Amino acid sequence: MTDALYRIEGLRVEVADQTRKPLFGAAPRLRILDDISFSIERRSVLGIVGGSGSGKTTLGRTLVRLVEPTAGTLIFDGQDVTQLSDDAMRPLRQRIQLIFQDPMSALNPRLTIGRIIAAPLRAKTSDPRVAAALDNVGLPRGFAGRYPHELSGGQRQRVGIARAIALRPDFIVADEIVSGLDVSSQAQVLTLLANLVKDLGLTLAFISHDLSVIRRLCDRVIVLQKGKIVEDQPVADLFTSPSHEYTRQLLNSIPEPDPSQRW
């Protein structure tokens, strides 16, 4: 672990459980993430896997500091960012980007694609960086004048990726970005991401519930269950020798396109 871009130590996230709050006094605390420690090496892809409710989305949001950690330290590129104020965080924000799960609700329906990509750059749509971002994700430049509803799901997800990479970030969190897509567009988006990681030297945290997708893209995988890391392995080892029972269960449940083993 010589060249870690992001190091997370002893991370804990708790929220107040308002459904069980007594009439007087504080609501009981609900622990979402518990004692999470891992690091992401520069120019590598980390897979974050888990079932629903395992805390993987909360972890992703904590990595981009959208969720405040209760305890633990986040060290990004040698700098402790756990307690940074909003003002101090701002220059770092453009180095850390998030791509959302549902591209339809993540893109403003009233803005053209060009304006959506230009907004975080604080630039005009004619800015060359907008065209470059569209080139990077393999969309025609003419798409800059279109609206999100004119695009297919796969194309919208590419716009989400274009918006994130236009800022030339070092680190991107991709939260279930292919789970709403057809297999064919899924294959396109995965290939695109793999190429971008290579060409732009990105570091990526790829959140997914689908282990078969993880294998294509990731170098290392952590498996979450009920807010705890139960497995942290290089991707090939995870598939050949999973150490935790839950990982074995996950692997066992993937429907392989192979009719010789029926359920």
Added chain:
Amino acid sequence: MSGGYLTIRNLSAVLRDTGERVLRSVDIDLQPGTIRGLVGESGAGKSMIGKAVLGVLPKALKVVEGEILIDGQDLLKLKDADRRRLIGASTALIPQDPLTALNPSHRIGPQITNRLVDILGWTRRAAEVRALEVLEEVQIADAARVMRQYPHELSGGMRQRILIASAFAAEPKLIIADEPTTALDVTVQKQILKLISNLQARHGTALLFVTHDLGVVAKICDSLSVLYGGKVVEDTDVASFFNGPHHAYGRALLAATPRHTDPDASLLPVPDDVIAAVRAELGEADRQWVRHD
């Protein structure tokens, strides 16, 4: 083609506004006691076929030709009331989203029994006994308590089990499952799929399984129809499809499906020339098609 419990022949549906075809001369044959997968990308029309059978097509669509035969009777020629009676008695639906399919303000019990009492004329007592029976059949522990609970008190997997129980409650001959596991985790998905295929085998139900996941088809279906643009481009049994699809589009779709056991095979999107070829096929079919309405 003969002897299927559900037989769809030459079914075409158009958009009322533009006259554009949404279903293109669809032929589907579903034998009793088997599962047929209906596969395609979004917009291929796979859900529309299920809706056409149940008679709940969106108002913007209109069936212009073809037959939907259930047990030899053409649904499209029946009067509305007769068609509803036949569908109600013989067919059930397992919907996609278990949260929106259950009424949040009613307890689970009545949501299963009301259909039996109101539509099929069972007594309330008999319906309740049957509901308990099927809930146990879908492996819900403490079924009597669950019947008094509300949907929000149950997990997604539990809710989907309840909808499956409800579908099998009246011993239907035909079940249409519309992507019943896309909202679930992989581990839960496996349990639910096993449950559906066990129940289907035990009751000898004919099951039309709408899905976009070829992996799921390989695990539980007997035969499959691959759809593109509302046209069946491949109709075959599961073993021969996975040994080598005949149609270029089927091959491309299979190549785009991830396999974790084979990490070196690269994941290929459906190539543009395959899409162009299958579109040309549709265009040719449309040119030859004469409207009969």
